[in-house]
Amino acid sequence: MGEDQLGDRERAIMTDPTTYLSHLELSEPDKTFLDSNELIINMGPQHPATHGVLRVILKLDGEKVLGTECVIGYLHRGVEKIAEHRTYTMFNPYVDRMDYVAAVSNGLGYCEAVEKLMNIEAPPRAKYIRVILTELNRLASHQLWLGTHALDIGAMTPLFYTFRDREEILKIFEKYCGARLTTHAFRIGGCQYETYEGFEDDVKKFLDFVPPKIDEYEELLTTNRIWLERTRGVGKISAADCKALGVTGPVLRASGVKWDIRKALPYANYSEYDFEIPIGQNGDTYDRYLVRMEEMRQSLRIIRQAVERIPEGPIMAKVPKVIKPPVGEVYHSIEAPKGELGYFVVSDGSTQPYRVRVRPPSFVNLQALDIMVRGQLVADVIAVIGTLDIVLGEVDR
């Protein structure tokens, strides 16, 4: 292609590779600002409601959204590439930095994937500890989602209530492994730390503490007229669209598909617990809200069963000092708070993975944004970004 054949777009990118030009085009670009009724605006990457550094380019007709384009990569740290230069053990803490509000789930997925590759099985006690911590983390993640989602829609107060209660979970994490956010709680083959003295009491105390608090959040929002108007029928997505786009997690379940990896392809020891998978019917923001609220309660049920049954025993399986999986590849997925979190690990027989590919739920779910907001209003874009529950650390990796 000669220089003269380049369009404006290509020319601009060639002169300054850092520019990003939108694919969205105004229908009548020649008209002046006053005559035109279409507008292209940037939402983000510095914007209070895009949950980090997401940039959404919006094409607006007045307040109506005609098209969106997500620009990602502002938080790209090359986590997958880093994996190729670290040993399996050394890479473990890196996965915590992807979805940093659900670090325990990330760690669980990675450890189980490598265990599957090496044919190791974690001992029962380790599995119970893993389930307790993962479910606590799911609760913390949902609480953070609820607070920020409500804040985006304009209700300030739930944010502080959810953070107050999330604090109790973080305290348990801190007592267990010393870290609050990027926990690095699990090791390949089990858990490194035995539970601290009083761990079970703390968890049980938490189980009694939190249900009234969840009722409190619901009291503020579930039947609130304005909340209903802002969420009902907003950001609808059908089950077929969800499947086509690979959307998973609460977003998929709110569209009426009963798909939860904990039940469908049980990992850890989830098959031993008795719990429900809440599903919605309409696939709108309100249903996703209800599904997540119910998931919090179901998580509590799982934790209660796990704490009651937790056996004594070793917490680490017999794992070689140097982790050197046989040549091969494995895909292992778990149900992270935001959806299906998958790890595809390829081993060439050395101490370092040949390739680690992560299937992040936030990244895949973010694709649905365009379908969900097209034809709706600017305010709905905010509501939908909130309801998708994305974490940019995981989208960009």
Added chain:
Amino acid sequence: MLDYITSYLGMNTTPGQAGNIFWAVVYIMIVFGGVSVAVMAMNWLERKALAHFQIRLGPMRVGPHGLLQPIADALKLFTKEDIIPSEADKLVFWIAPLIILCASFTVYIVIPFGPTHAVTDLNIGILFMLGVSSLSVLGVVMAGWASNSHYPLIGSLRSSAQMISYEVAMGMAVVSAILMTSLNKEGTGTLSMIGIVQAQQQQQIWFLFKFFPLGFIAFVIFAIAMVAETNRAPFDLPEAESELTAGFHTEYSGLRWSLFMLGEYAAMIAVSSIAVTLWLGGWLRPFPNTLTGDTWDLVFSLFPGFTFLALALVAFVGVVRMPKHPYFRIQTIGLAGFGAVLGLIGLILFIPPVRDRIQDIFWFVAKVAVFMYLYIWYRATFPRYRFDQLMKVGWKVLLPIAIGVLILTAILGVLL
């Protein structure tokens, strides 16, 4: 000259009626200063109350319990660099905050804090208030346009649409209250703010309870519309932080931004004053007609003094509960001094001449304060409406009800 100044003191009217410019200017100064202080107090109160709704402490560092925080904020804003975006329309950008400020302060001319405590009493008082306060739309549009940026533009368009739509329902509610003023022997109503309160006194009822529930519904409509009119939660979408960063004043900073805030809070107090005047009996003390006699007069006239003594008591409780650590010594002394000042004011308010003069103002301010608290409460509780829903509420719900109430009030007024 001295005669000119002292001649007003004997009169029983507002300075405007008496044609005394000196006292009119003095009153204007007092009102301007008083409102500015009220805005500062409101700022502190909002942050504190909102914080306590949200299990936080709010400002605690500057002064005891953050009492000096508004002053610190003001100083910070005054000393900030004055930024005008290079692409902005500089003149309009410069004028916009001034228009909002002027519009929201000018209305205070007719607000009656008592039968004589107003700068003047226009015979079209309420129309003047509604007219002037709606001028602030102009400032909003100018600010959004002059910033030459997308977010402020969308914010100002939303804001102007919202303020204009809600003014209609608001006006209808106001008219139904004005109709009630004509229910006397002569059948003559009034638009004068002082006249409206006096009509409530004559009819021996707050218009809130007149033709129950008609007066009440009109009041509720006004109370909703006034929140929308002042762009506060849950109708704060012109400055919806999560969507439009800060709406029409996104590009403003420092002093100019603080003028917007000053204007916004002054407007909140102004519309609350209208509501108090029209429906809650303005400066009238509770039960002015049933609980009469010297004893009751005395009891009610002691309220202002006791209120300040109670505030002083709160301050002293704060002093006792202050941590006993050298770090907090200055704050403790400051809080004790603040309590002492409040107590002193309380004692001064017990002196009979002061007591009689200050009563009306006290009841008026107390009623307005209830509205101010409601504003904070709404903000802590409600999510934000979406633009189309807001319009729907304004045009399809509030306006028809307001018109219905107006017609029913008119019919009842003719029949009775």
